Amino acid sequence: MDGDTLYSIGELARRTGLTVKAIRFYSDCGIVPPTGRSPAGHRLYDIDAAARLELVRTLRDLGIDLPTIRKVLDRELSLAQVAAAHAEALATQIRVLRLRRAVATAVARRGSTPEEMYLMHRLARLSDGERRRLIDGFLDAAFGGLDAGLTGIRRTMTPELPDDPEDGQVEAWIELAELAADPEFGALMRRVTEQHLTDHVRGDVPRPGAVAMVRDHVAPALAAGVGSASPQADAVVASVAARYADLVGHPDDTALRRRLLTLLETANDPRRESYLRLLAVVNGWPPPDPLAPALTWFVAALRARTS
Numbered sequence: 001m002d003g004d005t006l007y008s009i010g011e012l013a014r015r016t017g018l019t020v021k022a023i024r025f026y027s028d029c030g031i032v033p034p035t036g037r038s039p040a041g042h043r044l045y046d047i048d049a050a051a052r053l054e055l056v057r058t059l060r061d062l063g064i065d066l067p068t069i070r071k072v073l074d075r076e077l078s079l080a081q082v083a084a085a086h087a088e089a090l091a092t093q094i095r096v097l098r099l100r101r102a103v104a105t106a107v108a109r110r111g112s113t114p115e116e117m118y119l120m121h122r123l124a125r126l127s128d129g130e131r132r133r134l135i136d137g138f139l140d141a142a143f144g145g146l147d148a149g150l151t152g153i154r155r156t157m158t159p160e161l162p163d164d165p166e167d168g169q170v171e172a173w174i175e176l177a178e179l180a181a182d183p184e185f186g187a188l189m190r191r192v193t194e195q196h197l198t199d200h201v202r203g204d205v206p207r208p209g210a211v212a213m214v215r216d217h218v219a220p221a222l223a224a225g226v227g228s229a230s231p232q233a234d235a236v237v238a239s240v241a242a243r244y245a246d247l248v249g250h251p252d253d254t255a256l257r258r259r260l261l262t263l264l265e266t267a268n269d270p271r272r273e274s275y276l277r278l279l280a281v282v283n284g285w286p287p288p289d290p291l292a293p294a295l296t297w298f299v300a301a302l303r304a305r306t307s
Contacts, residue, residue, distance in 0.1 A: 141186030
């Protein structure tokens with residue numbers, strides 16, 4: 001376009017790719033006013049008007065509203081300011097869309113009822129403060145009022161959903177939040193915690209708890225394909241029972257083995273392992289080694305040898 005050339009609205013439409021109707025609308029709004037009029041009264045536009053139209057079209061394609069575009073064109077707002085604000089708004093929209101997709105994916109995968117879908121949607125949309133209160137309530141149920149030395153454990157049990165989470169982290173958060181909101185699960189975790197504290201009242205030197213003992217002793221048996229009913233399992237049960245008896249300061253008798261059995265059955269609740277697995281996903285940690293195979297094996301072996 002030449003600097004002194006004036007163009008009719010039709011010519012301007014052909015050059016910019018916009019419709020005559022759109023140009024007329026922007027002109028009537030005062031966003032791209034005509035440069036002048038032809039003798040017959042038709043609107044005429046110069047090269048600057050064409051440049052303004054190109055900018056208007058680009059900003060509208062980005063979803064920016066007309067009042068903001070007018071401020072940019074009138075130099076009331078800088079383009080950089082508008083772009084930064086719009087980028088932030090788009091980031092918020094993307095997070096919302098990710099949450100919605102995560103809920104829809106979870107509903108489709110789990111075949112959820114309308115009530116479950118409502119709960120998942122509500123949990124996904126919690127604010128940072130609401131998420132914190134939900135998790136704090138669960139952790140208070142599990143650890144509140146107990147040994148102050150549990151502060152570190154409580155911290156490692158706390159999910160921290162990133163500001164810009166992946167879809168898998170959002171899905172994991174929804175499932176984890178459902179667990180945290182379940183008072184029965186909070187009560188179960190408290191029983192595990194109380195038993196852990198009871199077992200560690202003797203001595204000042206930290207020692208592995210019953211679950212860690214079982215994991216370490218049963219892993220070789222599992223790797224070797226030893227069944228829990230096999231005579232070879234006798235030695236594993238005896239070794240763990242002896243170590244546990246030393247830990248709690250009681251003789252290895254029927255009462256102690258029943259106590260150990262109760263502890264391990266509680267710790268082997270699938271909800272506990274699910275929480276730890278989901279926690280790792282939300283926090284971006286490596287997945288934890290599953291404890292269920294070793295605990296299930298040992299519980300069966302111990303139960304068969306405790307009557």
